[in-house]
Amino acid sequence: MWAEEKVCVHLCGSVVNRKEEGMMIKHIDHIGIAVKSIDEGKKFYADILGLKMQKTEVIEEQKVKTGFFPITDSELELLESTEPDGPVAKYIESRGEGVQHIAFRVENIEEALRELKEKGVRLIDQEPRKGAGGAKIVFIHPKETHGVLVELCEKE
Numbered sequence: 001m002w003a004e005e006k007v008c009v010h011l012c013g014s015v016v017n018r019k020e021e022g023m024m025i026k027h028i029d030h031i032g033i034a035v036k037s038i039d040e041g042k043k044f045y046a047d048i049l050g051l052k053m054q055k056t057e058v059i060e061e062q063k064v065k066t067g068f069f070p071i072t073d074s075e076l077e078l079l080e081s082t083e084p085d086g087p088v089a090k091y092i093e094s095r096g097e098g099v100q101h102i103a104f105r106v107e108n109i110e111e112a113l114r115e116l117k118e119k120g121v122r123l124i125d126q127e128p129r130k131g132a133g134g135a136k137i138v139f140i141h142p143k144e145t146h147g148v149l150v151e152l153c154e155k156e
């Protein structure tokens with residue numbers, strides 16, 4: 001069920017449609033792009049587009065090195081595998097470099113996860129795990145999302 005049109009909570013005057021029920025998606029947090037090399041990928045996103053890479057971070061658990069380029073409320077996340085058998089390496093092996101996942105920011109990841117389970121949504125993670133920048137993240141199975149690996153994340 002859809003609520004009537006509401007004015008954006010940021011009081012910017014824009015009108016947003018917000019579901020009455022359902023988890024609160026705040027905005028697109030980041031778009032994850034699988035690259036063979038962050039140094040190579042950076043040549044386009046930084047040198048050509050002029051985006052600034054904030055930092056790189058290795059997430060051992062996911063065998064990945066990440067580089068974030070903030071853009072307003074969102075970021076581009078370049079993902080480089082640190083191991084030949086990591087998920088990003090496997091992704092590139094089968095599909096080549098490109099958009100690997102889209103992340104939505106939620107208010108409360110535990111609540112969002114509970115709701116997804118109640119609705120019988122297939123998940124990759126049954127519990128939140130640690131993502132870059134200390135975020136709590138959960139991946140939803142691409143079979144549920146029409147082919148896109150969707151991440152939900154909660155950040156401080």
Ligand code: ZN
Nearest residue numbers: 032077103151
């Ligand atoms: Zn991500």
